[in-house]
Amino acid sequence: MNINLVLGYNIISYSVxxxxxxxxxxxxxxxxxxRKEFSEIKETMKKKPLIxxxxxxxxxxxxxxxxxxxxxxxxxxxxxxEIIVVDDGSKDKTxxxxxxxxxxxxxxxxxxxxxxxxxxxYGIKKAKGEFxxxxxxxxxxxxxxxxxxxxxxxxxxxGAVTASIxxxxxxxxxxxxxxxxxxxxxxxxxxxxxxxxxxxxPGPFSLFRKKTFDLVGGFDPQNIMEDQEMxxxxxxxxxxxxxxxxxxxxxxxxxxxxxLLNQRIRWHRGGIRNAFKHRQMIHPSYGDFxxxxxPLALFAFILVLSIITxxxxxxxxxxxxxxxxxxxxxxxxxxxxxxxxxIAILALTIAWVHFALKNIKGEKIKPILILLYAxxxxxxxxxxxxVSLYKELxxxxxxx
Amino acid sequence: MVEKIQRKINYKIHxxxxxxxxxxxxxxxxxxxxxxxxxxxxxxxxxxEGTYERIHVLELMTFADDPETLCPFLIKTLDEFDxxxxxxxxQLGFLExxxxxxxxxxxxxxxxxxxxxxYLSKKITNLCKERNISTLYFFSKNCPSxxxxxxxxxxxxxxxxxxxxxxxxxxxxxxxxxxxxVKKYGINEYPTTIINEQKIxxxxxxxxxxxxxxxxx
Numbered sequence: 309m310n311i312n313l314v315l316g317y318n319i320i321s322y323s324v325x326x327x328x329x330x331x332x333x334x335x336x337x338x339x340x341x342x343r344k345e346f347s348e349i350k351e352t353m354k355k356k357p358l359i360x361x362x363x364x365x366x367x368x369x370x371x372x373x374x375x376x377x378x379x380x381x382x383x384x385x386x387x388x389x390e391i392i393v394v395d396d397g398s399k400d401k402t403x404x405x406x407x408x409x410x411x412x413x414x415x416x417x418x419x420x421x422x423x424x425x426x427x428x429x430y431g432i433k434k435a436k437g438e439f440x441x442x443x444x445x446x447x448x449x450x451x452x453x454x455x456x457x458x459x460x461x462x463x464x465x466x467g468a469v470t471a472s473i474x475x476x477x478x479x480x481x482x483x484x485x486x487x488x489x490x491x492x493x494x495x496x497x498x499x500x501x502x503x504x505x506x507x508x509x510p511g512p513f514s515l516f517r518k519k520t521f522d523l524v525g526g527f528d529p530q531n532i533m534e535d536q537e538m539x540x541x542x543x544x545x546x547x548x549x550x551x552x553x554x555x556x557x558x559x560x561x562x563x564x565x566x567x568l569l570n571q572r573i574r575w576h577r578g579g580i581r582n583a584f585k586h587r588q589m590i591h592p593s594y595g596d597f598x599x600x601x602x603p604l605a606l607f608a609f610i611l612v613l614s615i616i617t618x619x620x621x622x623x624x625x626x627x628x629x630x631x632x633x634x635x636x637x638x639x640x641x642x643x644x645x646x647x648x649x650x651i652a653i654l655a656l657t658i659a660w661v662h663f664a665l666k667n668i669k670g671e672k673i674k675p676i677l678i679l680l681y682a683x684x685x686x687x688x689x690x691x692x693x694x695v696s697l698y699k700e701l702x703x704x705x706x707x708x
Numbered sequence: 709m710v711e712k713i714q715r716k717i718n719y720k721i722h723x724x725x726x727x728x729x730x731x732x733x734x735x736x737x738x739x740x741x742x743x744x745x746x747x748x749x750x751x752x753x754x755x756x757e758g759t760y761e762r763i764h765v766l767e768l769m770t771f772a773d774d775p776e777t778l779c780p781f782l783i784k785t786l787d788e789f790d791x792x793x794x795x796x797x798x799q800l801g802f803l804e805x806x807x808x809x810x811x812x813x814x815x816x817x818x819x820x821x822x823x824x825x826x827y828l829s830k831k832i833t834n835l836c837k838e839r840n841i842s843t844l845y846f847f848s849k850n851c852p853s854x855x856x857x858x859x860x861x862x863x864x865x866x867x868x869x870x871x872x873x874x875x876x877x878x879x880x881x882x883x884x885x886x887x888x889x890v891k892k893y894g895i896n897e898y899p900t901t902i903i904n905e906q907k908i909x910x911x912x913x914x915x916x917x918x919x920x921x922x923x924x925x
Binding site: 329334337338341464465503592594595600625629632636644647648 | 740805
């Protein structure tokens with residue numbers, strides 16, 4: 309046996325396991341320390357400022373009307389809502405369907421196709437509101453969401469508030485898994501907000517102070533993950549991003565494996581690039597965000613790459629013994645310390661989902677599905693990362 | 709007016725998380741090591757029992773009225789003994805390679821077990837005129853090509869049509885009996901393979917070994 313190889317992947321897999329264990333324990337402790345904030349109900353903001361909801365749309369004829377309607381159904385004074393639909397050169401009936409929705413304060417602008425970020429900037433220029441919401445044309449906001457997000461802006465340091473993004477379509481297995489993932493993410497983002505480390509203001513629905521854009525600039529038109537890049541720029545300028553658990557916004561998630569894979573390739577590749585772009589924040593002056601969350605985001609791909617290589621090397625090396633020994637190998641394999649540490653990480657992940665479900669109202673999910681999620685999704689995410697990295701390293705064209 | 713946030717590092721949480729992580733991590737390594745050690749104990753126990761079983765078979769051959777009639781039983785028993793030692797060897801090898809768990813005493817007992825199997829196979833082959841290829845394989849810790857050679861030998865044994873009995877010895881062993889057999893065959897280079905008394909020095913691949921087995925059968 310090649311001793312150096314065995315030593316090599318032992319060092320890699322044990323360091324990655326240590327880091328994974330540390331991260332999840334750290335975040336659990338942040339949650340436990342701040343758990344009172346999770347049950348606290350924010351007072352509704354007394355004054356009702358004008359809010360401009362910007363909906364960039366590119367070929368969204370199926371969902372655009374329903375999206376606009378959901379904003380109109382908000383429990384917020386109708387004369388204080390301005391809906392700006394920015395048609396990004398759609399070739400279908402997006403404009404027609406948007407104009408069909410009857411209501412006050414809906415403005416539809418058409419322009420040539422220049423991408424989502426540029427459309428958002430176009431909308432921001434047209435907006436008159438003191439607050440600006442960015443919204444995807446295939447997402448639906450619940451009536452109370454805006455009222456639940458607004459009070460966070462009473463704190464003058466707050467530059468943006470994120471909604472609780474949930475899954476609209478949860479029929480098939482893949483969608484149900486994503487549903488758990490989204491709940492997990494809502495909770496994680498809330499915990500991140502407690503240490504000022506939110507790293508994305510999600511496209512489906514986020515609320516910004518207009519002044520935030522004056523201070524940090526508009527969306528980056530070149531960026532493939534413009535909602536994430538915006539959040540990083542807000543952090544760079546030391547503004548606060550708050551997260552909600554109860555301001556529900558439902559969004560369409562990919563139905564098929566292929567579409568999900570494409571979405572994740574875009575997220576991960578865009579994520580790596582943005583983390584690299586704003587790497588100057590890896591600095592103690594950015595607090596926990598600078599010393600822990602940012603490095604984790606930037607080096608996530610190195611970690612994933614290490615896990616994949618170490619895993620393959622280990623499996624290849626040990627498979628010789630497997631072939632020769634058969635089932636008598638199992639007790640020896642099962643008592644490997646790395647496997648026991650892996651089980652501890654899995655148990656903590658399930659605990660994390662449990663806390664998420666405990667704190668997010670109206671979500672009942674069968675325990676068996678949570679276990680399935682923890683076991684299968686881990687592999688899916690690793691696969692998505694592997695494909696993303698492969699594409700990033702081979703320089704494949706990155707597109708929407 | 710927009711104000712800026714004062715950022716901080718939550719040292720208390722980091723330190724607490726680090727302590728808990730170290731505890732869980734060490735617990736995992738400790739438990740894994742203890743459980744692996746218990747596998748080693750099991751193997752050691754099995755080998756002790758095995759010694760008595762082998763002595764019992766020798767006694768049976770010595771004291772039976774008509775030992776030839778026992779041949780089918782003896783060959784079957786020998787096969788079982790070989791299989792048992794082979795599996796123990798793999799388990800010990802895995803524990804050593806991947807978990808760094810090894811015990812000189814247990815390893816010595818393993819090579820003794822191989823020696824006893826070899827002795828038994830010689831006796832039974834003589835008595836029962838069984839057609840087999842007796843293979844002795846000597847390796848040393850300081851021999852980089854030995855590991856691969858060992859694997860190739862296992863593969864060749866599995867693919868060969870004739871019955872091949874492989875007995876493995878660590879030439880570095882301090883055990884007097886193992887030392888004696890190393891001396892008897894004049895082994896001073898590694899790996900050395902003895903196939904039906906023909907001495908082959910150096911690492912071979914599976915096909916070369918299969919050819920050598922064919923020549924000697």
